[in-house]
Amino acid sequence: MSSPLESATADWASALAVRGFLVSIVRVLSNGLQAEVSDTGRTCRVNLYHSRGRGFSVVYAGGDRGLFGDLTPHSGSGLPAGGSDEAGKGDYFGPLVVAAVSLDPDSSARLAAAGLADSKTLDDRKISSLEEAILSETSCFAVSVKQPSEYNALMESMSGGRNSLDILAGMHADAISRMLGACGATKPSVIVVDRFCAPSRIEHLLPAGFRYDFRVRGESEPAVAAASVLARASYMRSIRELAGEIGIGLKPGAGADIDGIGAAAVRKWGPGILDRTAKKHFANTGRILRSAGC
Incomplete structure (x- = not known):
C-alpha cells in the first residue's frame, strides 16, 4: 500500500505529465522526497512533503525558478491566489510584521523568474529588489505592524492561556482583511496562510466567504513567498530606524550576540529601552538585564 x-x-x-513535464524522483529525504522536473531546456528540483493535517507541499530546491513558478498550482483556476506570512516572530529586536x-x-510566474522565494533564504539586497518587483505587479496587498511598545503592551494584557500566537493570528486576519479590501472586485479564489498555529486559533478571525488553505511551508505558493518578502522588508526598515534612534546597531535573531547588543543598549539608556526596541517576553531579557547589572 502506498504512503x-x-x-x-x-x-x-x-x-x-498531462501538461508536458517530466518528473523523476532523485532522492529520498529524511521526511520527504526530492524530485527533478524538466521540460524543453529547463530543469529544477523540488522537495515534496506530506504530513497528517498539513497535506502535500512542494518546495523549491534548486534550478530554474521560472520552471518552478510554472509548476505552482496557484489557485488552480487561473484566478488570483492570496497568501499571508510574517517576519520578526523569532527576532528579539524590532516589530512583529x-x-x-x-x-x-x-x-x-514573472516574480518566480525574478527569484521570488521564502525571504528567509534571501539576503537584504534581494529582498529589496523583490519588494520593488512585487509592488510593481500588484496593488492588492497589506502590511500589519506591531512595534515593540505595542507588542509588549498586548503581551502584558494576555490571560486565559492566550499568548503571542494570538497576537500573530489577529495580525494575519487584519492583513488579509485589508488586502481583500485593496483587491476591488477581483478577489483571490484561495488564500494560503503560512501555518504557524492550529487553524482553530485563527479561523474565527478571518473574513468570511473565502477559501483558506493553512499550509506548512506555505512559501511554495508565490503569494505567500511575496508576503514573506514584504513582511521582511518592512521588518528590516523598522529595525534600522530603531537602531538609528538609539545609536546602537540592532539586528535580527535571538542568540548570544543579541544579548550583548541588548546589554549595551541597557547600559546606555536604562532598562526601559527594551520596551521600545525588543519583545520583552523572550528569554533574552533576563540574560540582558543580568549582564547589564540590573
Missing part, C-alpha cells in the same frame, strides 16, 4: 506522500506525489506527477498579498498567475 500518503507516495500517493500525493503520484497524483502531482501525473497532473504535471505580517503581510498579505494577492497575485494573478502571470504575476506569479
Whole structure:
C-alpha cells in the first residue's frame, strides 16, 4: 500500500505529465522526497512533503525558478491566489510584521523568474529588489505592524492561556482583511496562510466567504513567498530606524550576540529601552538585564 506522500506525489506527477513535464524522483529525504522536473531546456528540483493535517507541499530546491513558478498550482483556476506570512516572530529586536498579498498567475510566474522565494533564504539586497518587483505587479496587498511598545503592551494584557500566537493570528486576519479590501472586485479564489498555529486559533478571525488553505511551508505558493518578502522588508526598515534612534546597531535573531547588543543598549539608556526596541517576553531579557547589572 502506498504512503500518503507516495500517493500525493503520484497524483502531482501525473497532473504535471498531462501538461508536458517530466518528473523523476532523485532522492529520498529524511521526511520527504526530492524530485527533478524538466521540460524543453529547463530543469529544477523540488522537495515534496506530506504530513497528517498539513497535506502535500512542494518546495523549491534548486534550478530554474521560472520552471518552478510554472509548476505552482496557484489557485488552480487561473484566478488570483492570496497568501499571508510574517517576519520578526523569532527576532528579539524590532516589530512583529505580517503581510498579505494577492497575485494573478502571470504575476506569479514573472516574480518566480525574478527569484521570488521564502525571504528567509534571501539576503537584504534581494529582498529589496523583490519588494520593488512585487509592488510593481500588484496593488492588492497589506502590511500589519506591531512595534515593540505595542507588542509588549498586548503581551502584558494576555490571560486565559492566550499568548503571542494570538497576537500573530489577529495580525494575519487584519492583513488579509485589508488586502481583500485593496483587491476591488477581483478577489483571490484561495488564500494560503503560512501555518504557524492550529487553524482553530485563527479561523474565527478571518473574513468570511473565502477559501483558506493553512499550509506548512506555505512559501511554495508565490503569494505567500511575496508576503514573506514584504513582511521582511518592512521588518528590516523598522529595525534600522530603531537602531538609528538609539545609536546602537540592532539586528535580527535571538542568540548570544543579541544579548550583548541588548546589554549595551541597557547600559546606555536604562532598562526601559527594551520596551521600545525588543519583545520583552523572550528569554533574552533576563540574560540582558543580568549582564547589564540590573
